[in-house]
Amino acid sequence: MPIRKITEYPEKVLGEVGRPVTKFDQELANLCSDMFETMYDAEGVGLAAPQIGLNLRLFVMDCEDIKLIAANPEIIATEGEQSSQEGCLSVGKVPAVVVRPQKARLRAQNEKGEWFEQDAEGYAARAFMHETDHCNGTLFIDHLPKMRRDMLVKKFKKEKTWK
Ligand SMILES: [Zn+2]
Numbered sequence: 001m002p003i004r005k006i007t008e009y010p011e012k013v014l015g016e017v018g019r020p021v022t023k024f025d026q027e028l029a030n031l032c033s034d035m036f037e038t039m040y041d042a043e044g045v046g047l048a049a050p051q052i053g054l055n056l057r058l059f060v061m062d063c064e065d066i067k068l069i070a071a072n073p074e075i076i077a078t079e080g081e082q083s084s085q086e087g088c089l090s091v092g093k094v095p096a097v098v099v100r101p102q103k104a105r106l107r108a109q110n111e112k113g114e115w116f117e118q119d120a121e122g123y124a125a126r127a128f129m130h131e132t133d134h135c136n137g138t139l140f141i142d143h144l145p146k147m148r149r150d151m152l153v154k155k156f157k158k159e160k161t162w163k
Pocket of ligand 1 (some may be wrong): 087089090127130134
């Protein structure tokens with residue numbers, strides 16, 4: 001299975017609301033396997049379909065002790081607050097502190113189309129929210145105040161030209 005190219009900010013697909021996953025077939029299973037491989041290769045803990053150029057509500061994740069495939073994900077409950085560093089493979093891993101809920105409950109479909117719910121706390125809850133955001137065309141930098149967002153984008157673009 002091939003490793004896919006990771007799309008980077010400001011590619012358009014990263015800002016689009018994803019199309020729902022409707023076919024739970026071998027093609028989807030293969031796609032998820034590519035996504036896991038691409039994520040591990042990039043040393044990420046989560047990867048959403050828009051990050052490999054696909055306008056689709058789908059992500060894979062392997063964070064702390066939670067490994068899953070989430071199609072058509074929704075965050076259905078949150079609790080508390082946490083404030084810690086967050087980065088994104090599509091924004092060159094340039095990190096920033098983002099305030100998010102401490103706990104989150106994810107509702108999604110697995111690769112067979114079966115609905116499930118999963119609770120997470122801390123880092124894994126953050127990953128749930130970060131990846132679900134990707135499926136809605138939102139990046140973590142969109143949660144930052146405008147000045148901090150602009151600074152981060154500038155830093156990212158500068159790093160990109162060094163490559
Ligand atoms: Zn991301």
